[in-house]
Amino acid sequence: MISLYIVVIRRRVLVPILLGLTWVAVFGLVLAGLLPERRVIVIDPGHGGIDGGTSAGDLLEKDVNLRMGHILRRVLEAHQYQVVMTRTDDSDVSHFVPEGGSRYRRDLKGRVRLVGRVRPISLISIHVNWHKDRWRRGAIVYYQDGETDSRLLAQAIQKELNALQPVQRQVRAADFYVLRNTDAPAVLVEIGFISNPEDRKLMLDEAYLTKQAEAIRAGLEVFLSQLMPAPQSSRGLR
Numbered sequence: 001m002i003s004l005y006i007v008v009i010r011r012r013v014l015v016p017i018l019l020g021l022t023w024v025a026v027f028g029l030v031l032a033g034l035l036p037e038r039r040v041i042v043i044d045p046g047h048g049g050i051d052g053g054t055s056a057g058d059l060l061e062k063d064v065n066l067r068m069g070h071i072l073r074r075v076l077e078a079h080q081y082q083v084v085m086t087r088t089d090d091s092d093v094s095h096f097v098p099e100g101g102s103r104y105r106r107d108l109k110g111r112v113r114l115v116g117r118v119r120p121i122s123l124i125s126i127h128v129n130w131h132k133d134r135w136r137r138g139a140i141v142y143y144q145d146g147e148t149d150s151r152l153l154a155q156a157i158q159k160e161l162n163a164l165q166p167v168q169r170q171v172r173a174a175d176f177y178v179l180r181n182t183d184a185p186a187v188l189v190e191i192g193f194i195s196n197p198e199d200r201k202l203m204l205d206e207a208y209l210t211k212q213a214e215a216i217r218a219g220l221e222v223f224l225s226q227l228m229p230a231p232q233s234s235r236g237l238r
């Protein structure tokens with residue numbers, strides 16, 4: 001008798017719940033079709049806080065990275081991307097990972113953890129290069145060795161950046177913690193050499209950084225259109 005009673009109660013409760021869930025599911029599907037595609041990009045300005053990165057005189061990499069990060073964010077948001085930044089001020093990201101390893105290690109882990117939570121369509125890490133040969137210059141895009149999508153993204157961005165600069169650079173395969181531990185296509189853009197006087201001047205020039213940000217955005221668009229090619233009918237006969 002008791003079990004029968006429970007069944008009656010359950011059916012009374014279940015029917016409206018099931019009807020409600022069905023309605024939510026249908027409404028959700030309709031809404032998903034109407035909403036624009038979710039295009040979240042994580043921008044990761046390298047270093048921060050006590051970690052200045054590389055430097056030249058009193059110009060610190062961390063400050064250039066952050067400024068460029070904000071400029072890239074503005075450019076991407078103007079093109080309907082949602083942007084999440086690993087840092088928005090002069091702090092590192094080690095507080096995401098309170099325990100385990102050095103501050104440096106926890107900082108990198110924190111960046112990776114944030115990317116894992118956000119699940120972006122792409123990660124763009126911003127850094128500045130340094131070389132003892134002061135004549136070396138130009139932006140270079142790095143990708144994790146062996147990751148095909150990341151290589152394609154890097155090549156697309158490098159091509160656009162090369163159109164801005166006198167030296168034509170090639171993408172480089174590398175092994176970076178943040179790139180290696182990110183599932184989404186991920187690149188690390190070294191926007192120039194802080195050790196080169198011309199590059200150093202450009203990384204203080206907001207107009208030039210904005211051009212570089214536009215180039216990164218253009219490369220990203222090319223890459224995304226490769227991932228989602230146009231319908232078969234518009235490509236013509238083979």
Ligand SMILES: [Zn+2]
Pocket residue numbers: 046047053054061127128
């Ligand atoms: Zn760096």
